[in-house]
Amino acid sequence: MAASTSGAIKAYLESLSFHVPVFRDGPREGQAEPYIVVQEALPAARDLRAAGDFGDPAADIDVLETVVIDLVQRARVKTGERTTKVTERYGLAESIGRALHGCTLPEHPARVRAVLLQDIDRIPIADNRVRHSITVTVRRALLSAEVTPT
Numbered sequence: 001m002a003a004s005t006s007g008a009i010k011a012y013l014e015s016l017s018f019h020v021p022v023f024r025d026g027p028r029e030g031q032a033e034p035y036i037v038v039q040e041a042l043p044a045a046r047d048l049r050a051a052g053d054f055g056d057p058a059a060d061i062d063v064l065e066t067v068v069i070d071l072v073q074r075a076r077v078k079t080g081e082r083t084t085k086v087t088e089r090y091g092l093a094e095s096i097g098r099a100l101h102g103c104t105l106p107e108h109p110a111r112v113r114a115v116l117l118q119d120i121d122r123i124p125i126a127d128n129r130v131r132h133s134i135t136v137t138v139r140r141a142l143l144s145a146e147v148t149p150t
Contacts, residue, residue: 001109005041005065005138008108009100009115013038013069016099018092020071027072033129034073034089036096042066047139061142062113071096071132075124093120093132100136113139 002008006024013022013036021027022036047062071093076084101117118135125131 002105002107003109005067005105005108005140006038008105008112009067009069009136009138010038011107012100012103012105013096018096020092034071034092037070037072039068039070041138042068044142060111062139063142065138065140066118067136067138069096069100069134069136071134072125073130073132075128075130088130093122093134097134097136100134105138105140108140110141110143112141115139 002011010022010024018036020034020036021031022038023031024038025040026037027035042065044063044065047064073088073092075088076086079085097117097120100115103112103115105112105115116137116139118137120135121133123131123133
């Protein structure tokens with residue numbers, strides 16, 4: 001069981017057959033491309049469409065969490081003095097987005113209603129690498145442990 005939303009997404013992506021290592025918050029030192037980085041969940045806002053009542057202690061309160069998944073790939077490699085070969089796996093970011101859209105993250109400690117794909121951006125970065133930024137919204141129950149002081 002994952003301890004957080006980003007951990008649950010990491011576990012879910014690792015269970016699929018993309019053959020790309022997945023990390024939370026950043027790759028290990030010297031990691032070769034391609035790799036996936038799941039950022040810790042960003043803002044969580046109350047899901048106003050869900051039935052949750054602060055006055056009913058038994059009612060679930062649902063939240064919407066934004067999570068960014070980065071796919072970093074090498075764009076191409078040099079094969080000769082004047083030639084290169086494309087190494088970027090076109091469509092991989094879209095496949096990841098499609099796999100996440102609608103899933104319920106079975107490893108999450110809370111009940112997840114659905115993961116909703118928001119967008120996919122392709123951003124060239126330094127050293128002949130590209131980053132695909134995949135943004136999803138996670139509709140899930142807010143755990144009492146997340147709001148109860150220890």
